[in-house]
Amino acid sequence: MTELDFFQLLKQEVLVTYQKQYPYFQGNWKSFSSQDIQNLIELVEEKTRQGISEKWIYTHLKAETNSKLPRKDMLDILSQFSGCSGWDEFVFTNREVVIGQKENHSQKNKRHFVVIGFLAVLMVAILFFAYSGKKxxxxxxxxxxxxxxxxxxxxxxxxxxxxxxxxxxxxxxxxxxxxxxxxxxxxxxxxxxxxxxxxxxxxxxxxxxxxxQPDDYAMMLKAFMKSDIKDWETRKIQLNKILSDNLEVIVMLKNDLGAEYFNKNEFSEKLIIPTESVKRMQILEIKNNNEGKIEFIRIKQ
Known part of the structure; x- marks a missing residue:
């Protein structure tokens, strides 16, 4: 087998690993949606502490055929995601499997018809129980x-x-x-x-x-974070109305590096200027006080 053949095997292993987290996905790389791609990027980052881009996935994983082998550092990341220490271990492990398959090929041919009969019975049993236990x-x-x-x-x-x-x-x-x-x-x-x-x-x-039913203040906060409003004075006044004076904000940092803490003034100063880093923030949790004002926010960078 060539290295490109092993890369095709790795692509299948990545799909298998992805399906363990998202078992409802039963397709292939051709049917891999944009939402699946975002899910995969987050899973790879969570498991390997390394990043993979959406463009790279479209170029190398969603392609039906690959004429060139990707960079080894990217192969290492996908191999680690699939349970190996890196690309070298993945190739070695699968090469051993191929050699073992060739050695056992003649013995398997002798049991060919027995196996087919067994699988046929097993398939009937699986279909029966799957149908009878269908929810x-x-x-x-x-x-x-x-x-x-x-x-x-x-x-x-x-x-x-x-x-x-x-x-x-x-x-x-x-x-x-x-x-x-x-x-x-x-x-x-x-x-x-x-x-x-x-x-x-x-x-x-x-x-x-x-x-x-939407939470009005939470929706307003989302609009502040995603919009391009340049009138910072107006933004500051509006934020003051929806944020509690005792506001606590926890920002979870990337790559499990910890968290940052902001009070009301610090967080307001950060939001009045619509930067790209603010737009990329994702709100995970919001709590309101008895007056309905936002008193706690948990954010993912």
Whole structure:
């Protein structure tokens, strides 16, 4: 096998590793969406403490064929993501597997028909149990109650409650799919921008919409962080109205380097100037005081 052949194997291993975190993805690199790419970038950074760009994924991973081998440092990152110490170990391990396969090829041919028969019986059994144990599901679409717009997956989390434990539900195309084990399933929807909802889902045949009520101050804060408003004096006045005097802000730094703390004045000064670093911030959690003002914010850089 050539190194390009081993790279094709590595691409498949990356997909297998990705599917362990996102089991609902059952496609290939051709069907790998932009959201899947963002998920993969975060997983690689979390597992290897190293970065991989969206452009690199489009160029080398989504391509059906590769005429050139990528740089070794990038191969090392993907190999580490797949469970090896680096590219050299990945090639060595898989070369040993190929050699072992060739040595056992003649023996496998002798058992060929026996294996086919066994697999046929096994497949029938799997299909039987899968069909008999199939769960009824219900699709729910998440929308803004006031605008009726669908809500982005990165802005909301969904959970089912089983035996007092939270089990996260994947969100794709603003929809969640809930397995209905009993007559009712309890679903919890949480977001820093929308008010928390707990819903009981029944066994119905039609898709249901869940309308989430936005938190006005949280939405205003999001607008401040993402907009290009240059009137800093107006921004400062508006921020003063929605932020508590006792505001605490925790900014989680990249690469697990710790966190930064800001009070109200420090955070306001940071927001009144619309920089690119502010626009890239992602709000993870917001808490309000009894007056409705924001008193705590957790942010991811």
């Amino acid at each position: 009824q599901t219900q699709k729910l679409q998440l929308k803004n109650e006031f605008t009726n717009d669908t809500i982005q997956a990165k802005e909301v989390k969904a959970y089912t409650i089983e035996d007092d434990k939270k089990i996260e539900i994947p969100i794709r195309n603003s929809e969640i799919e809930v397995a209905l084990k009993d007559e009712n399933a309890k679903v919890v929807i949480q977001s820093p921008y929308y008010k928390k909802q707990e819903i009981k889902v029944n066994k119905t045949s039609e898709k249901t919409e869940i309308l989430l």
